[in-house]
Amino acid sequence: MTTTYDPYAGSRETTEGRVYTVTGGDWDTTLGADPHENERLVVNMGPQHPSTHGVLRLVLDLDGETVTKARVVIGYLHTGIEKNTEYRNWVQGTTFVTRMDYLAPLFNEAGYCMAVEKLLGIEVPQRAQTIRVLVMEINRIASHLVGLATGGMELGALTAMTNGFREREMCLDLLEEITGLRMNHAYIRPGGLAQDLPEGAVEHIREFLEVMPKRVADFHRLLTGQPIWQRRLKDVGYLDVTGCLALGVTGPILRSAGLPWDMRKVEPYLGYETYDFEVPTSDTCDAWGRYLVRMAEVNESLKLIAQALDRLEPGPVMVDDRKIAWPAQLSLGPDGMGNSAEHVAHIMGQSMEALIHHFKLVTEGFRVPAGQVYVPIESPRGELGYHVVSDGSTRPWRVHVRDPSFVNLQATAAMSEGSMLADVIAAIASIDPVMGGVDR
Secondary structure: OEEEEOOOOOOEEOOOOOEEEEEOOOHHHHHOOOOOOOOOEEEEEOOOOOHHHOOOEEEEEEEOOEEEEEEEEOOOOOOOHHHHHHHOOOOOHHHHHOOOOOOOHHHHHHHHHHHHHHHHOOOOOHHHHHHHHHHHHHHHHHHHHHHHHHHHHHOOOHHHHHHHHHHHHHHHHHHHHHHOOOOOOOOEEOOEEOOOOOOOHHHHHHHHHHHHHHHHHHHHHHHHOOHHHHHHHOOOOOOOHHHHHHHOOOOHHHHOOOOOOOHHHHOOOOOHHHOOOOOOOOOOOOHHHHHHHHHHHHHHHHHHHHHHHHOOOOOOOEOOOOOOOOHHHHOOOOOOOOOOHHHHHHHHHHOHHHHHHHHHHHHOOOOOOOEEEEEEEEEOOEEEEEEEEEOOOOOEEEEEEEOHHHHHHHHHHHHHOOOEHHHHHHHHHHHOOOHHHHOO
16 A cells, blocks of 8 residues: 655645545555544533523433433522511511412412411312412413423424413403413412402403313314324333332323323312312323323313302302401401402501501511421422421421422433434423423
């Protein structure tokens, strides 16, 4: 084999800048081993992508298009909400926790308030419990529609995105009418609710119940039978029951693996054991099954809303305890179903005792007996648990939240490693994480 200098050849360049041609041999022998043979490609996906799930960062090791290692980096949306609750009274804590999972704020309010009520040893009035179920199931539908919309957008199904947000607007309009806000409501309070249902709300919810089933059917016509949608979701993000239980994964991910685990059934609260509804499951263990489970859960939530409306009875929406409830919240109108503005003005303007008591409750808050509790509920993403500790003062000593998005994100590596890079997007979308809850 001979090597000669050729200034016009394009085969190889030395450190001196000269180009040589090789004759009488082969390139493998001449070049030696491929210097890139064992090289790994690290892709930094984020922290802005997938942006629709909040500020999430993924660090992926790739072998060609195959993901060999997936790491989740969180903390970009940290707000310190848990710690902040220690510096506010028990009622003010509601305005903090509602901002954790901002797509399911009413579930955070309910879990927190139920923990406080358990420490207080009080029972919320029946009407308040029923309204809590009502607004939470409306919120569950809204959350699932966002998961469907954002997942569709990330996979290129833009009609799924536009239709999903369109139907979600119906849910938010109802919540705004009931609570006064579209999100971060602070509507559920320790002992009951901030206020009763406004006039006309029941009729508007019934109109919603007439329209929404047709919209769900439209989604099935648009997506469920669509071959491209099926190919993008089937056998993607696989995680079976064993993997779910090992990682603590709950919610639609666990139910898509065939286990009908739902806190509303296994540990009922707010009277859910008296409602007629099913726990949808699938046996595919993949993103396709999670899509089907969430769509079925929308229909079950519609059934729960209809039952809640049918069992609404006149009564108070705040516990009758002057050590906890504000005087205005204890003032009922003549029909017993809502606050009377004239009655409230009379109490606040004529009774000095009520005025002083109201001022102390608002500024200082009420005391909660020392102790600790854990209260789990079923949020749209799985088991949402509140561990609340009281030292007997007017503020929580500790509030720690088991947020399902935080726990479920641990499954990212199991779902993604060994799959194609494009399937990571579908896997993350099927987890449906909300970073406000993860980084709380």
